[in-house]
Amino acid sequence: MSADDGLVGAATLKRLRLARGWSLAGLARAVIGKAGALGQPLDAGVLSVQRTVARWESSKAPILPGDRYQLLLAHLYACGADGQVSLGAGSDFSELLDALAHLGESERHLDELRTLLVRTVTDSGGxxxxxxxxxxxxxxxxxxxxxxxxxxxxxxxxxxxxxxxxxxxxxxxxxxxxxxxxxxxxxxxxxxxxxxxxxxxxxxxxxxxxxxxxxxxxxxxxxxxxxxxxxxxxxxxxxxxxxSSWRRAVVHMSHALVTLYSTPGIESAQQLVDAAVRDAGAGESVTVRARAHALQAEIAARAGAERNARSALTLAWYDLDSDHDGDPAPSSFSPAHLRGFEGVTSLYVGDPTAAHDYFARSARALQGPREQVQRAIVTTDQALARIRLGEPESAAELLHGCVHTASATGGRVAAIRLRRARSDLRPWRREPWFADLDDHLIESLGA
Incomplete structure (x- = not known):
């Protein structure tokens, strides 16, 4: 953070405060009141908090509000003067995050703060x-x-x-x-x-x-x-x-995955994947083309067509390694995602040891909040590979973490994969660790 960045952040905090008609003491009282309303009362009086607010807005050496104060400010500024919750572009909440960024807060922490507010809003029905x-x-x-x-x-x-x-x-x-x-x-x-x-x-x-x-x-x-x-x-x-045909390819791929898990057989999903490959091939995004070929490989592997699956994976890697300059969807698919598809291919028509290694590498790389559902799916598949390798108890250990993610997100695909893994573990149903997993599944997913 440069000195100029800090001054911009301080000025933004001051502008937000004044727009609400708050003096330094007024914001201090609002912060204390919000802390009490959230069941997290501050062990500080108005004068103490007022001095803290002044340090945030200093025109000489402003400081970054601490985590607790950031949360309280987020709740205050998420609610507009009209009483409506607003987190979008142009809102006071969005301006607050921009101010905190200028004062040196990390992008990851700001994402976590935003996610927390989104969860709070949806919890309250607003x-x-x-x-x-x-x-x-x-x-x-x-x-x-x-x-x-x-x-x-x-x-x-x-x-x-x-x-x-x-x-x-x-x-x-x-x-x-x-x-x-x-x-x-x-x-x-x-x-x-x-x-x-x-x-x-x-x-x-x-x-x-x-x-x-x-x-x-x-x-x-x-x-x-x-x-x-x-x-x-x-x-x-x-x-x-x-x-732009690549946009239609994206729709087809999402639809294909949904169809794969909601329709008997793979024929309907296969038709959608074929359409996705055609549209992606005619489109401007090599990243979308790579994803389409990867999905084509999974469908072929599920059908037992190893040669077609391996060929599609080769094309996917070729696309992913190509020049991405000007790609309209450069972040929609990554090597970590593709390794997951390599694992699925090996799981169905190859070596479970290789499958396990692909899944492990993919899971390690899928760490972002947006990737948690995919990580749970990949890790469940990794557990399936362990079962085939004769390591059922180790597989069950992996599945406990997947149960948590599936429960937290309501993810249907992850839940379907978990039930399949549980079915594959039935030969060990008299083992204590199987009972523990079963209890966890019933408690979290109802099955």
């Missing part, structure tokens, strides 16, 4: 429009009334909000993801059927395709297969209006 800032709410309301007022700024805010929700998968349960997405999904539906300015239509279709896809995934994870199918149909249609 999620609707929470990720849309006040100005975005106003602009969206105006555009829904008069579509001619839909503009680039609103499109960018909607794109950011959908990305924000997508980024919280793995950090909040899928039922909360649905709550956060609901107003954006409905707004996209209405705007797509309205006379918005024609130059903005491809961008609106892209935002809608992503919103419908994430919503379809969330509906599947919460076991509403009919809603998932309808949302994926909307996503496919919206992606078709973007002029």
């Amino acid at each position: 999620a609707l429009l929470a990720l849309l800032g006040p100005s975005t709410r106003h602009a969206l309301s105006a555009a829904l009334t008069d579509p001619a007022r839909f503009d680039e700024a609103l499109l960018a805010d909607m794109r950011h909000a959908v990305g924000d929700v997508n980024g919280h998968i793995g950090s909040v349960p899928f039922v909360r993801v649905q709550l956060l997405l609901a107003p954006i999904v409905e707004s996209c539906r209405r705007l797509l059927g309205a006379a918005v300015p024609e130059p903005l239509l491809p961008g609106l279709h892209a935002v809608a395709a992503q919103a419908f896809t994430v919503a379809g995934r969330a509906a599947f994870e919460t076991r509403d297969d009919a809603a998932a199918r309808a949302l994926y149909a909307e996503a496919t249609a919206a992606a078709g209006g973007t002029g």
